Amino acid sequence: MTASSLAGCILAGGLARRMGGGDKTLLPLSGAPMLSRIISRLECQVGAVVLNANGDPGRFSGFGLPVVADPIEGFAGPLAGVLAGLRWARAHHGEAQGVISVAGDTPFYPADLAARLLDARGPDAERIVLARSDGHMHPVFGYWPVSVADSLERFLREGTTRKVLAFVDLHPNTTADFTPEPGAADPFFNINTPEDLEAAETRARDEA
Numbered sequence: 001m002t003a004s005s006l007a008g009c010i011l012a013g014g015l016a017r018r019m020g021g022g023d024k025t026l027l028p029l030s031g032a033p034m035l036s037r038i039i040s041r042l043e044c045q046v047g048a049v050v051l052n053a054n055g056d057p058g059r060f061s062g063f064g065l066p067v068v069a070d071p072i073e074g075f076a077g078p079l080a081g082v083l084a085g086l087r088w089a090r091a092h093h094g095e096a097q098g099v100i101s102v103a104g105d106t107p108f109y110p111a112d113l114a115a116r117l118l119d120a121r122g123p124d125a126e127r128i129v130l131a132r133s134d135g136h137m138h139p140v141f142g143y144w145p146v147s148v149a150d151s152l153e154r155f156l157r158e159g160t161t162r163k164v165l166a167f168v169d170l171h172p173n174t175t176a177d178f179t180p181e182p183g184a185a186d187p188f189f190n191i192n193t194p195e196d197l198e199a200a201e202t203r204a205r206d207e208a
Helices: 034-043 057-063 078-092 113-121 146-158 164-168 194-207
Strands: 006-011 048-052 098-103 128-133 136-145 173-177
Touching (some): 006 078, 034 057, 034 098, 048 078, 078 098, 113 128, 113 136, 113 173, 136 146, 136 164
Parallel strands (some): 006 098, 128 173
Antiparallel strands (some): 098 136
16 A cells, blocks of 8 residues: 555544643644644655644644544544544545544654554555554554444444444454654653643754
8 A cells, every 4th residue: 555545634623621722733842833743744654634623724724734623523532533534535535545543742653653554454454553552552543444434423423432442343453563662752742731842842852
């Protein structure tokens, strides 16, 4: 599978309560919005990128991305954003066989995320693949076959839970291991608090 067969979906539909509300992904990091760094890491791994965010899409007009809201009401969690990405890929990037999802508040995620997810997937194009590291799952980072879109919508509209792993377990699935080398930084460090943002600034300077 080539990059053109993938769409990327940045999930930025959360409420950011621990940051006082607003859009975490628009917070400045190294002199630019965090979203800029997230886009640059993703766009070279996939054929097209879409941003999942709720509310006025105009606040993202400077990034040149299509913006799609959750198709399920009531802030249904990351699976609603994944569904938005799958629906967009089917409608606007017809050659996409799958969607790579990433979080909008995780600026240091692996630059080879898509390749390693696909390697773990193997020849089964219908298999969902989630990232894990150090024994922890990172279910917002994954490969989602476009073919699961209808099943996901039914799950969200009719089910009693909206947990990512509950849906994934209904389908062929596996994980890709991103455990860093001893002493290396966590690639899935995400920004939830002002203190996290300070730590990210330090890390960004160290990696520059």
